[in-house]
Structures are given as structure tokens and as C-alpha cells.
Amino acid sequence: MIARVEVQPGRYHDSVRLMQASKVLQELPGIADALVAMGTELNLSLLADMGFDADAAAGAGPNDLLLAVRAENDQVMEAARLALEAALSAKPVASGGLDGPEPRTVGSVAARSDANVALLSMPGEHVFVEAMDALDAGLHVMIFSDNVPLEQEIALKAAASNRGLLVMGPDCGTAIVGGVGLGFANAMQPGPVGIVGASGTGIQELCCLLDDADVGVTHALGTGSRDLSESVGAVSTLQALSALDTHPPTELIVVISKPPAASVAARVRGAAAACSTPTVVTFMGETTIEEGAAEVLMRLGVPEPAYRSWDSGGGPVRQGTIRGLFSGGTLRDEARFIAMAEVGEVGTVETADGHCFVDYGDDEYTKGRAHPMIDQTVRLDRLAAAADDATIGVILMDVVLGYGANPDPASELTPMIQRATDAGAAVVVSLCGTRGDPQGRDEQAAALNGAGASVWLSNAAAAREAVRVFAATNGGTT
């Protein structure tokens, strides 16, 4: 073991750098002890405490660099010298940008940007805190997430309406604000219609029909699936309705929802009647979306088009029940409403007997995976099963296009559709999409059609077609 003490007069380094240099030395193999410090009294006494020859540093002052190393041998000592030089003369690493971390909270994004709407899609239990953050920052909020406790929805909507802000959701799948689609939304051109909707796919289907009639929208404001419940009391629906009523470019308003609580329905109808802008109220179950769209078009003086469809060519179809495989709850409800008028009871859960129309967007099927509009795994599995199930004659399914949805649903579905049609089943597709959708509406339709499916832009028309095929192959009603 050898020790060396050295004084380098007038060589100043700040104490931090010296500490780092000491650390570098101490970590070298073969070094027992090292001190790299300015020659202050404190450090000189430290030197003595460490057992170095203090006399060797006699006369060193606070402006002199003090080096003391105890090493195994000369070789290590030389290595230490080099390492020390390197450590003391190291050039700092280029500092790079002054970027902080990504914002972590809605409040932080709001403070750092010109955002005016927050789109929240974290797990429902965490939504409330972030949504309050957004409201505190003066942002409107769209809550895509579901599983937000009811009392939190009520509190949020109360806080928002006090501030003149809108809460769309929770469980709000779709909105179009100033042309920008939030959540699952179809590409819509600007136009005269303002939509207020408590159902995401309801808004999407309406958009899809209006677009086919070349009618655009100003805004489509979602309100969330529970907004028209007794306990929430349509807070967001009424706010959105009143805002669209005074929005000059909006020439006609549509309110679209599943059937609400009776008292709430009356309140919404009252508010709609009081609007100075013509307002169409469509409560599904009382009417279909297609009928709602027809009324809108009639009021605008636009002829109702024959909504596009792509015929399958109509080969022979095996006998059997109708199986509905849906990703949109509202589309399922509309189709079921239409079918039940013709074929009697249609179940909503998977069953071996009789007709059933299942919504695979329901919680039960989405635990731990993305919505079927994105991840079609479950529906593909059920489609395959239906293809192989000789008791099923007609498979009715929706395919929803637009922003946020699967980028190419047809490519995944066509092999299974082909399998079903090859096996003699009829496949009827309700295609919810607009001409501007990124998936390419007509390409998707053509691909689905090419696999043997008949494709209908109107969900109601698809349902009627399924019923028609069923009736034709089963010789009348069941």
C-alpha cells in the first residue's frame, strides 16, 4: 500500500466537482482512500484524520488543490492520477433542451395549453378528480369512461353548470365539437344541424344517415348515458339544447336518446318546444333513428335519400333464427325494436333458442379489453360460432367506422363472413359510416359485400332486411 499527498497551488474547483472526483477515485479498484479537496483547514484536518502525512500538505491554503490517495501499488496510483485528471477536466454534457416532464394532470395540461375541452378516458374511479380539475381550469369536459359513480356525475354536472361549462358524459362515446370528433366519431362536414345525444352510437347513426343525404352538422354534443335519468335530470342535455338554440349557425336541433324517465322526458320536450330554433326530439323506442333523420330532412326541405346499400345477390339461405352481433347498444336496440314487431320476442343475451341480439359493447364483454368497435376478437369468435351453428339462419351485425374505431374492420371480418355465407347463412351488415371516414366507407362496404354480406347504411334498413330474409326462408313468422 502506498500513499501520496500532493498540493496543486492555485487550482480551484468548486466543492461539488471535487466531491464527484473523490467519488470517482474511491470507486477505482485498488484505491483504499482518496481525498480531493481544496486546502481548507477543515480538509487539512480531515487529511490527518484519514492517516495521511499532513506535513506533505503543510502550507496549503484554501485556494490550493489537495490530493491524497492511498493505493495498492504504483500502477493503481497512476490510474488514479489519470482518472482524477479526467474527472476534473471533464466537459459537461451538452445540456439539451429545457423540457420538463410531460404534464401529469388535466390541470397541468390546461395550464400549459390553449385547450378548451378535456377528453377523459381513464378508469372511472379516477375520473372525478381530473374532471373537477378541468372545470376548475375553465374547460368543458367529455368523459368517455364509464363506471363513474352516479353521485359523482351529479356533483360534476352541478359544478359545471354553475360555471357555465358543459360535462359530456360519463359514458359519452361520441361528440363532434366544431368539426372535431371526440371519442368514436364519424367525419362530418359542416352543416346546419346541431345534435344533442345521450347515446354515442345513436349520434353516430344519425350522422351517418344525414351525411348520406349530404347534410352536415354544426356540433354534436354528447351528454352521457345517464343524463336523462331521474337522478341526473338532463342537466347536460338542457344546457346543450339551450346553447345550440342561441348558436346562429345551428338551424335545426335534434335531441336523440334512449327513452328517458317520464318526468325528464316531459322536461326535455318542454325545453325543446320553447326553443326558437326548430327542434326534433327522438326518443328511441318511440321512434327509430331513421325516422328521426327523416323528420330532420323533411324540416330542412332535403329529400330523404334511398340510403346506400350493397346487395348480396341473394343466394339460398339456410333456415334458422336471427342472431344479432352488435357493438353499438343503440344500434342493437333499434334493430331489436324493428325485429320484434315482425318476429316476436328477441332476446338480448346469448341463448341457444330463438332470436337474440347481443350488445358486445356491454360491460360484460369489455372487461379487460377494448371496445368491440376497436377490438373485434369477441365478435369474431361469436361470428365463427354462428357460422357453424346450423340453427342460425341470419346473422345481423353492425360495423361502426369513424375516428377512434378499428382502422380496417372489414379485413378482419370478411374471412368469417365468407365462412358464414359459404355455410348458407345470410349475413346482413349495418354499416355506420360517413363518406369522409378514415377507413373509407365504400371500400369497407365493398369488402364486406364481397364476402357475401348485404350491407346497409341504415341500421333500420339492415334490421328490416334481416327480418325479410328470415321470413322468406322460414315461410312466414315464427
Added chain:
Amino acid sequence: MSDLDQLLDTEASVAAVGTEMLAAAIDQQGAAVHRADWQPPTPGTAAALARLAAGGSTAEANSTALTRMLAVRPQLTDVSTAIEVIPGMTERTFLHAGPPLEWERASGPTRGALIGALIYEGLAADPSEAEAIAAAGEIELSPCHHHSAVGPMAGVTSASMPVAVVEDAAGDGVAYSTLNEGLGKVLRYGAFAAEVIERLRWMQEVLGPVLGAALRSRGPIGLQSLIAQALQMGDDGHNRNRAVTSLFLREIGGALVDGADAPVTDRKAVFEFIDGNDHFMLNLVMAAGKLGSDAAAGVAASSLVTVMARNGTDFGVRLSGTGDAWFTAPAPPVDGLYLGAFTEDDASPDIGDSTITETVGLGGFAMAAAPAIVGFVGGTAAGAVRRTLAMYEITLGEHPAYQIPMLEFRGTPVGIDAALVVRTGIRPQINTGVAGKVPGTGMVGAGLVEAPMECFTEGITALAERLE
């Protein structure tokens, strides 16, 4: 025109938080989307956070507490003696840093400092007698924070010590701190050798009286402006106080020459003592912070952090809205750089009230202003800037006086919100000195540490319970 009308008249600019897919869909539409790197809150806090948000009063309470914290105008008015000015002080009272503590649980540096203080006060003749007295419970241990005081490292303050008196020019608050002894073998790092006691005596007999007389003759020294200037000269207000100490010397210089009735050798010694100790102002910056901290305390429903303090055993946090409660967790080890042959094995866990600086927007929260200090954290200057930037995520405001030139004179992040800490998982950054764990050792290094999350989760839970 309402906000909703405004939304309908302009194009949406979206803060998309949660699923990336939905943010990407907005990008696809050529529209403005701003993302957050959202993470679930610290486990076990979701319900408490929701309750706070639902209470509806926390945002306003926090704003009130922060306004009060920032409204104080600390000025150094006097140097007196602990027993004369500190409330509740007795001859057998020994204040210490951090949350409440008993001798049995006391860390090495705290024990060392108590031994030194007992000898200094003449209550014990030697270390073993001092230990016996302390162990027998014959002295009263109490946190500085319970007496309008703060103390760095061990923070031990006893009756005869000279203390700085910092008063609020904009209110009636007063805060106290001991005077800084310098680095190395000093009482606050747990050293108690004869030279330590001797220096304390000199501070009591010369430094305190001379400074006190000088201050009384020249009038109070405003501390906020000194600290603000020092931040623009490369200080952070916690571990780099070279600029603020120099500025202080300029302020007091004239009065040292003609304002103190003391022998010129004493006045010279005082000048040299301050000049030779780059940390001299640390204690005064801390007392200034304590004024703000006390002013912000006691606002119901506020989740603002008023105190972060450690004693080498526990790390303690207090919130404005939870009264006198301390939320504690074991003091964490410091990720440090060590002096001489010392290693992390020699280090005491985190200790000292000096985290009051981080509580008021200095120290780790102002590191972007102090490029020369960044080696403490082992990184680059840009790294220090990022650390400061990260603190904006957990703070309620930006300091109007303390500005960071490198960030285009943005105010330092100030007003830690415990709710934001548990929401983001970002813990307050602290830079600190490191004391030796064996009583009597003194300083062994310096480094960086983050406040333990448990303090904040407990605090938020307790605050939420109070709202019920």
C-alpha cells in the same frame, strides 16, 4: 357570452387524458390535442382524493393558504437569546428538528447535538453524563416547529444560544432560528468536541451581541429581496447560499463598522466568520420560510404542505388543513456524494428543518437557478432544470419574487399540494447536507432525497376525513 357559447364559436382544442388511441384520433383529424402522461394516483388514495374534490372547498382553501404564504415580508430585525424570545423556551428545553421525538428513538446526529448542547449549557460535564441526563428524561425535547422556530440538520436549540429574530413586515408573524456555525465538525451535524462547544460560546458571547447591536442600529434587513437577488446569482436558498451571504454582508457591513459597541477585533472576527461561511444565511432563509409556512397554516380543507421536516429518524409533513397533526414516515437515506473517506455507511438518514426552503419554493424547487450546485444530484445542469420543472406539477403557484433566469424568469414552483403529490406520484425534491450517523462525527456529505410518499397519503386521508 357564456363559456359554452364560446366553445360553439371556436374550434375545439382538446386536452386528451387517458387512452392514447383517443388522442391519436384527434391528431388524425388535424386538430389541436394536448396530452398528459396520466398515471393512477398513489394506491389507496382514490377515495380520499374524490372526497376532497367533492368537498368543493379545497381549491379555494388552497388559494387562500398560498396567498397567505406568499404575502409575508420577512425581515431580520434582531439577534437575541433563545430563552428570551422563543415561546415556551426554558432552561431545560431542547428544541430539535423534524417531528416530535424521544431520546430512545433519536438519530446519531440528534443525540450528538443534544450531548453537545447539554455540555454547552453547563448541564453536563462530559458526553456520558449528558447521555445519562437525556436518557433519564430530565430535559424536555420539543420540535422547533412547535416554537415558531426552525433549525438546520439536528436543529438543536438550547436556552443560551443566540437566535435570529425574523419578523413579518406585512403581518404579525415572528420566526426564530439559530445562527449558522459553518461546515464540518459542528453541533448541527452532531459533533460535540471541545472546538464545537468553544465556537458556540464565541457565537453566544460575540457573534450574537455584535450582530444584534448592528441590526438594531441600522434597522431591519428585508430578506425576500436578498433571496430573490441571490437566486439570480446562482443560489438555490438551501445548499448554495454563497450569494445571499455575500449580499447580507454588504447590508450589514456598515453597521458592523459603526453600529456595534464592541472591540474592533470582535467586529472583525464577526465579519470574517460570516465571510468564511457560505452557509451563514441558510438559517435566516429558513426562518423567512417558517414565517410563510406559519402564515399558510390553519386553513380548513387546504391540502397545502406547510411543513416538511426530518429528525434523522422520521420525516414529517404538516398540511394547512389538518391542524397540528404530523404525518410521518421513516426518514429516507440520502443519495449523496461523500466527503473524504466517508461512505453511505457512515450517513445518518435524512435530517433537518431546512426542507422549509423546499416548502416555500427554494432549495430543490429552485435548483434550475443554481447551476453550480447540480453536482450534488450527480447530473447535468439540464437535469436540475428538469427537477425544478417537475415540481411545477405538484405546486399550486409560482413565486412572484423568486425567479429563475434560465426559465425566462419564471417564478419558482411554490406551495406543494399534497393532493397533487399523491395524484402524480411526483415527490418533492430536496437537496440536503448529510450528517454522520455516529454521534460526534459531523458532516459527511451532501446529496439529494425525495420526501416519502406515505407522509402525503396519510395527510390526504386525514384531510378527507376532516371534511366528512
Added chain:
Amino acid sequence: MTAPAVEQAAPPALVEVPAVASLAVRALVAGRRRRFGVLGASTHAVWLDGGHDVLVLSTRDATRLPNSVELPFDADRALMASIPPGDTMQVGGGFVTGGPLTVRVVRWWDPRLVLAPVAPGVLERRLNGLPGEVPGIDSEPLACAIRARCPTGVLDAATELLGLGDGLTPEADDMVAGTLAGTRCLGHALGMRRSVAALDAVAPVLMATAMARTTTFSAALLRHALRGEVAAPAAAFLRALAGRGDVVAAHTQLRKVGHSSGRALAAGIVLAGRTLIATA
């Protein structure tokens, strides 16, 4: 002797940039592909001349014009600025392409302004104190003609002013554009159909005159103004005059646009408002 093979630098990757365009230029952008000449290019905008029509490729932080095709914030600005004047770009089929730039229009916005009805007295109060003239421009004959609801008078007065001043859009053109758009939009809001009809009557001739008397770009903006389509800050000012938004704030914002364009547009709108009220 043969030279060693040189590896060709790979051409820059073609990145498709999503863009948002004005419905007013949909026929151009979504229609048959045509060549447009590059009038000029900067880090914020590329001006494209299609002979009769002008398009502006601009980034979102630039002022949104009624003939804008708007690119996202993170558009490659250096790439935009590097496009040499005189180059051509292809416009049509929903795309604007040229050199390394491929812009796909994914969304449309409507530049037409629909204002809520407003009473003359209310509008007068909102216009109170706002400057309705631009130094050096005699706009009185134009105001006079609008007051008289005289189409030929409007035409003559506007013709006198066109092309006066410097810049891509001469100052007087901006003022005329403001007056025309203001007359149309505020005329609707005030329910003054005859004043609006006077504009319709002169529109075709005025446009032909503009093509001859001023820059292509300015003439295009005048055509939009005649239809009531204006730059976004002018739209916000008009909306505020009709009761949606703070008038002073919107006026201040508008006056900040460009070097003198915003001020001249604002003055034109104010002039139109006052003239209409005087007629009502």
C-alpha cells in the same frame, strides 16, 4: 476509367400531413386535380395561385383565412419555407401535393358567417368609439353608395380604392373587403335585405375589376368578402358586434392581424356597420 458508384441519397420520405380546409375552397381541393403556381412561401404559409383562385396552405398559428388549408402545429415549417416561388403544386382529389409535401384534407370548416339578429340601436352602441376609417383612404364615396343602396355607386367607389397601398393585400383592398363583408353579414343581422341585394348586384363586375386592378391574392380575398367570408379574427369581431363575445377584445385582436390588414379590415367593418345604421 469508371467513377466509383455513388450511393444516391434517399428522397425525403413522403409524410402525409392531415389538414383542415375551408368549405369555400372545397370545390378546388376536392375537385379534379389542377396545377397551382407557388406565389410565395414562408414558415407559416404557402400561397398558391390557380389563375382565378388562390389557396393558402398555412399552419394553425397563422391567421385562418377563408381560403386556408390549415396544417397542424407540428407541420414541417422548414419544408414549407423551402418551396421556391414559381414551383407548382397539385391541388385536387382532397390533396395538395408538391415536392416533398403531401397534404390531405381530413376535415372542413365553414367560413360563412351566420350572425344573430341585432337591432340598429344596439349595434350603434357596440360600434361606439371604434375607428371607421384608415388614414389616407377616402372611403366616404363607398359609404355614400351603400347608404344610397346604389349598386353602380358601390362599384365605382370600390373600384377607385382597389389596389391602393402596399403589400400582398393592399390596405385599401382590406378596407373594401371589410366593408363588403360587414355590409353583407351585418346587413343580414339587421334584416336589411335591400342593402345586401345591392352587393349581390355588383358582385360579378366588381370581381372582374378586382382581377384587373389588384393582386391575385387580394382579389381572391375580396371575392370571399363579398360572400361574407372573412379571416377568423374578423369573423370573431362580427360575431361580437352581433352579441356573441366581447367587442373591444375582438376588435383589438383583429387590429393585430398582419401589418395593416387587421386595422383596415376592422375599419371597413365599422364603416359598414355605421353606414347600414344610417340607412336603417
